[in-house]
Amino acid sequence: MKLNLSMIGALSVAAAGLLLTRPFAEGSPKPDVQRGAGIVASGNGYGVVACATCHALSSVADGSGASPKLAGIPAYYLAKQLRDYASGVRADAIMSAIARTMKPEDIADVSQYYSGVRGTTTPPPAAEPDLLALGTRLATVGDEKKMIQACESCHGREGRGEAPAIPPLGGQYASYIALQMKMWQEGDRKNDASQQMTNIAKRLSARDIQAIGLYFERIPQRDLPKKSRQP
């Protein structure tokens, strides 16, 4: 895959400006976006394959939904997920093996890279109106009977996320969201200390989960405000 160097260069300048206000990096070296871009494009040479193989440089990925879009997700969140893959609290056959070979600076640099990428809108899958209405209601209003709060209570309006710890969901693949909810439900994913996601997922039906995914995928990717993109 050919690297678009001019794009990465521009991004690294933008990201470097933001580094000055990173409260979570105190005491640790500043992430190197350019190095991150290199790992994304060609791997680290000692175990990490090019992230772009599955997540693409722009993180549009292959569209299957198996690999999530990573663009604009806060670096803090991405880095935590990589550490959780490595430790196994978020276990995944592919990602855990990769994350275990990553050095702390690899994690920091790659996370910093993807957090600064502008997302790309992909055509959303067709959805029947009832299902979409259900997803919209659960995501924006919640359900009193099931004791489920609106997804957007934490994940922000139009799923923009709440940096640094709560990931954006707007524009994410429906099938990826559904897979994660299923993993929360069945206890395969357990890296939320408050168990908020586990408890919510357990109260959702398969149809609810499908509906929530469809709602979020339809939200166009936009240039997220800088403060929500960066911690």
Next chain:
Amino acid sequence: MTQKLKPVDVAVVGVGFMGAIMAKELAAQGLKVVGLERGKQRWTVPEFQAPEIHDELKYSIRKGMMQDVTREAMTFRNSPTQEALPIRQWEAFLPGTDLGGSGVHWNGQTFRFTEADFVWRTRMRERYGKDFVDPSLTIQDWGVTYDELEPHFDKFEYLLGTGGKAGNLNGKIQPGGNPFESRRSREYPNPPLKEQYGGVLFRKAATDMGYHPFVQPASNMSRPYTNPEGLQLNACNYCGFCERYACEHFAKATPQTVILPVLLKNPNFELRTEAQVLRVNLDPDKKTATGVTYVDATGREFVQPADLVIITTFAFNNARMMLLSGIGKPYDPKTGEGVIGRNYAYQTTSDVFVFFDENININPFMAAGGSGTLIDDFNDDNFDHGPHGFIGGSYIMSALTNGRPIEFHPTPPGTPEWGKEWKTAIRHHYNHTAHILIHGSSMPTRTNSLDLDPTYKDAWGLPLLRMTFEFPHNDMKMSQFCVDRAVEIGKRMGAKTVAGYPRKAPFTTQKYQTTHNSGGVIMGSDPSTSAVNRYLQSWDAHNVFVVGTSAYPHEPGYNPTGTLGALAYWSVDAIKKQYLKHPAPMVSA
């Protein structure tokens, strides 16, 4: 035209925490229960969802969840010689309205009063002699004991999912808990909340000084919890929008999360919202109530006959309902006679601010309503008052309930109150300031009382309640003593500047202190000095029960809700076991 409705067994006036508990227990007995709530229905979904619920201007500043003062205010004066004027905006205290009442916007701090509190007068005389207590303080025993209430405290804490660490399990002192608490029969249902950084510094300092710090018991869930009613709550995520707000996460114990869904499923219960109860109706002989009169949202008036009337309308509103209904002799501060309106008390809160250098980050925004690390060494009768010349005390707690931008901007003494220097100071201190709350007792006096205002009326033409209140000298002395202790701790925490603000007269309704109002319909064993007996049953009309902090003969230095829940369960237990079989006074006068 007043419409007379079909009689029911029980009319509950006000559907907040206590109303919901009383109604749930009685409906489960097979009784037909009607709950009359002046406000509207509201639920976690959709009314409490974020981001709307985090509107600081609407809820903190404009008091979006509080009793509507344009329809139902109260008047206030500091002394009987003044003319009372209506409170046009709530500030010192914040009585809630709508379904769930103040139980929706509370912080979740859940304490038990101690053995000593329930026999306060006896205890003070026994320990300090009969001349020690300032004779202007009208303290009394409560007519009930801690041991009698213990199972009911336990029941309420398990209903709420309170998190904490026991300090006294069946008489055995437990490390990590509050060694001064009275005996509890088992652990809290949940572990304590996480400590804030200010709390960690406080704990270290207090331990070094020989005190006994512990984490505040709180009903913001420290982990996911299913209560005995089968309702599930989520873990709190410390968002800093608890008090004055509702929780969007099902993570704070409120009537909506811990009991109302169960109550509403019972077909014996009917909820009527926007039902403004004007009075409890009495038989001509005034010995029993016949039901209540209320007005609905369209202005139609109804009479709801009921065999049993339970008044749960918030502390001072309970006193007003009794006065408007003519139940019990109104209290007269001139003669000291009468019972309704007697022993109004508040809470004597004071503050200490601990200003650190910029290398210490406090992160005030990471807070649950019940976050706090405290000592109980100078509260209640936990220390010898002999040398100090006052009774009562305070807990001293490092606590920040929020770092909300409009409300939270601590600045050290000497900072201008506006302008560039003020703004610079806020930026400088926002994240580097700890707060120590001194949460003190309030002793009743002969003049601190409630009655009906002679001038001002509400939207239905009924007289407003008039509050007469000033801080007694005893309580200001207590405040100064406890602030001095807190300042010592603050200095030990490594602060650059410590500013203490002891409570001083005059009491003002224009500065927030706490919503812990109490008294006015107090419990006791003598009908000439109390309005309700030990079961919260009116001495005058035996089928009227008044459940609220209105029953407290004085306000100890702990948050009142835990004890109120225990009293509600204690009262309804007596109704179930004794009153329903034999509807008559349960204590002979």
